[in-house]
Amino acid sequence: MNTPPSPPGVRRADESAVRIGALVPLTRPGWAEAGQHLLAGLELGVREVNDAGGTGGRPLELVVRDTAADPEKAAAAVDELAGLGVAALAGEYHSVVARAAAARADALGLPFLCSSAVLDALTDRPTDQVARLAPAQSHGWRIYADFLLGAGHRRTAVATQPSVYWASGTRILRDHLAPRGGTVVELDTGALTPEAVCDALVDSGATALLLLVGHPDPAVPIVRAVRQDHRLAGLLIGAPAGQPEFASWAALLGDDGAAIPFLRYLPEHLGPLGARVEAALRERLGSAPSFVAFEGYDTVTVLAEVLRPHGTDRARIAASWPRVAVEGTRGEIRFSRTPGIGVWQWAWTPVQVVDRDPAEPDRFRVLRTG
Incomplete structure (x- = not known):
């Protein structure tokens, strides 16, 4: 059930419902496609809970707010949802937005289960209010760095944009690769055109380029430029943040979007629950x-x-996070305290490095698991 707030003087259809506030990016500059997938999962979950009798005999009601990748908008939505009487907050995809929402939820004493944001420092201080399902960025991106090393890539370039999230990713890669003989070269896409990125790649001697940038711009133009540059024919393009996961990537890039490894958080094989939910x-x-x-x-x-x-x-x-033990679509979910992370963390959801098969771009190949 997905309802807007009721106008003054108008009663909701079911005053007994337990309301959950859902934060989702549904409009630009947010990654709306990711938001639509997140919302589809939330809505399916609510429908199935209600079909099974609700929670304690009361139906769940999802109250959705579009964050549009705007931290200030998200913080305002948390205030609004708290005032509407939601029992808890759920969702959000963008890490910087989730960080703003988590800070506000913590200040208000409102439980927040973050679905998809991975930034390690989701909060500035430890809190009992916030729990997270997605793996921390440091966990997933270290697995990705090991994939690079295993594939023989010791000199990696990263095309970056200004962002706490991209800066954190660059630091994780550099800190993990350096002790193992790897180096990271940063290329500022704010100062370089896609063609200039190609020239810098040739000069750098890098054998891999990671796209630590937004989708579709500037990620798609950079991929096109690299693919068309004969000097870079042997270069690996990677996207640890997961841009190639979504259908719009394949629609925009076609064959050029294949063979670009990225992180996704699925097991190699779904169990019965996961398979049913997938369908x-x-x-x-x-x-x-x-x-x-x-x-x-x-x-x-x-x-x-x-x-x-x-x-x-x-x-x-909020006090119940450490006692959770429930079967999810990707394994049993339990929360614990993880060093360096101030929220209750599922440690860890399955992690894969995958890409789109060049012979069949709609099919994903699993390159590494962790």
């Missing part, structure tokens, strides 16, 4: 669901588990 999400989306859709579904699975005994008591919901 339902595929029907709902009209295409193969991304890992982000599974994150949305798992978010509701966890929240339903903690809401059943606690109802809308926010303090008791």
Whole structure:
């Protein structure tokens, strides 16, 4: 169920519903495609919980707010949703936005289960209010760095944009690669055209280029330029943040978008629950669901588990994170304290390095698991 706030003087259809606030990027400059997948998973989860009788006999009601990749908009939405009486917050894809939402939720004493953002420093200080399903960036990106080393890439270039998230990713890669004989060269896409990026790559001697930039711009023009430059025929292009996961990547780049390894958070084989949810999400989306859709579904699975005994008591919901033990689409979900991370963390969801098969771009090849 997805409802806007009721106008003054108008009663909601079901005053008994337990309301969950959902933060989702649905418009630009947010990554709307990722937001649609996240929302599809959230909505499917709510529908199935309600079909099974709700939580403690009360239906769940999803109250959705579009964050549009704007931290200030997200913080304002948290204030609004708290005022509407939601029992908990869910969702968000963009790490910088989730960080703003987490800070506001912590200040208000509002439990927040973050679905998809990976930035390690999701909060400035330890908090009991926030839990997270996605793996921390340092965990996934170290697996990606090991993939690079295993494939023989010791000199890696990163095309970057200004962002806490991209800067964190660059630091993780450099810190992990340097002790193992690897180096990282930064290329500022704000100062370089795609063609100038190609020239810099030739001069750098890098054998791999990682796209630490937004999609579609400037990621798509850079890929096109590199693919068309005969000097870079042997260069590996990578995208650890997962840009090639979504259908728009293949639609925009065609064959040029294949063989670009990225991170996704799925097991090699889905169990019975995951397979059933995958089929339902595929029907709902009209295409193969991304890992982000599974994150949305798992978010509701966890929240339903903690809401059943606690109802809308926010303090008791937040206190229940360390006691969660529930089967999700990608394995059993439990939260713990992880060094360097201030929120309750599922450690860890399955991690894969995959790419689109050049012979069949709609098919994904698993290159490494972790």
